[in-house]
Amino acid sequence: MHLEKQAKKILSFPRSQPEEVQALQDTIYVIGGKWRLPIINSICNGNKRFRDIQRSIPGITTRMLSRELKEMELNKLITRTVYADIPVSVEYESTDYCKTFGPIILAMIDWGKKHKKKITGKG
């Protein structure tokens, strides 16, 4: 299998079996939108509080964050815990499932860093 892959490396990455296209489209669907991945990244990096998460993501509004968090909780990507402290505090935490996005996020951060000039210096 791996040998086969190496051998067929005429192209820079693997052939597009319908199954792989489907997998790709599925993934795009679940991480769809502008905010999902930045939010996952933020929470996986230790931000637990609503305002902390918001502050860590430039440009996001409370409305969008609120909406995304709700849907992510429904989809078991995060947990939401309310602590009946003196002033009630709320904490969001990533589930193991959520952490499976790690490789994708890392690949994207890596790409973004490497291609900073091309983006900023566009005209």
Add this chain to the structure above:
Amino acid sequence: MHLEKQAKKILSFPRSQPEEVQALQDTIYVIGGKWRLPIINSICNGNKRFRDIQRSIPGITTRMLSRELKEMELNKLITRTVYADIPVSVEYESTDYCKTFGPIILAMIDWGKKHKKKITGKG
């Protein structure tokens, strides 16, 4: 409480420096949308002709494909070559720049395959 939180900073993937958030958001911006990545994947896998690319991506319309291809050509992600053959033929090819998306696409295909059940069997 606060001390515990600080201590728990041994997390599953790296700390979210503002720089990394920015990189992530940049990447999301350039690959934004439903079709960009599937198209890149298709072309990088050897599809060159308009109809071949279209057939390889379930659900895409000629309009969307046409639009995306134009913008991708502008952004130097692909090249478009017209051959003055008997019936004129057009070939799209990926640039080296385009191929830098490989790791992201691969990570996403991988994720999609692994989480097929969760998506399809969702309720």
Add this chain to the structure above:
DNA sequence: ATACCAGGTATACTCTGTTATACTGGTTAC
């Protein structure tokens, strides 16, 4: 008293990505 923090909700609007459908112009096949 008032101004600010946390954790949001409510309303309204915009924008554009996406869909649907039809059509063009040229070529080859039956």
Add this chain to the structure above:
DNA sequence: GTAACCAGTATAACAGAGTATACCTGGTAT
């Protein structure tokens, strides 16, 4: 002559992601 393939363009319309702005409850600080 008509049907099908290539490589698209044209037009219209929609859905919902995203934005903007204001507001609410409750606590805390000065």
